[in-house]
Amino acid sequence: ETGVTQTPRHLVMGMTNKKSLKCEQHLGHNAMYWYKQSAKKPLELMFVYNFKEQTENNSVPSRFSPECPNSSHLFLHLHTLQPEDSALYLCASSQELDTQYFGPGTRLTVL
């Protein structure tokens, strides 16, 4: 595997479910990010981890919970989501907060 991978690629969940998104980077980077992309809106930064420490939480609701066990893996735990949370969730990584490289994304649908 090369670059940044994300699983699953598609996820449909009910509002009462709990699920997790996974991201893995194979680039040797030390920073990882979660973004939300909704139709006709700019990418919205959700969380930043630099050397496994969370350095930014962009006023994200607590129903989204990130976890970064090491510099190669990043998770986004989801619970009691709302239909307006349906979007493409993108993971990215970078070295020293420089150019970010993105994964293919997880298309999330909340029913």
Added chain:
Amino acid sequence: EDQVTQSPEALRLQEGESSSLNCSYTVSGLRGLFWYRQDPGKGPEFLFTLYSAGEEKEKERLKATLTKKESFLHITAPKPEDSATYLCAVTGTASKLTFGTGTRLQVTL
């Protein structure tokens, strides 16, 4: 607050018809301006990073330029496979990447 405005919102070109996409920005202490290409349902694919006014970078049919207020992505003799959404983003002293809404490019035969 950093801001990025991209124009036009959508652009339709015939194959071989060259054009330019615009990215206007305001940022506190520019550290980098980035161009990405995004295909439907996929993650953004990195194209270029520009660090200072006057800098230019090229890759195949694409050329990115940067001034103190805007960046242009020039597309020379485009092909249908260049059809995608092109995203511009900036990072300033806050070290946070701020994106524009993108230009959706369609190249027809």
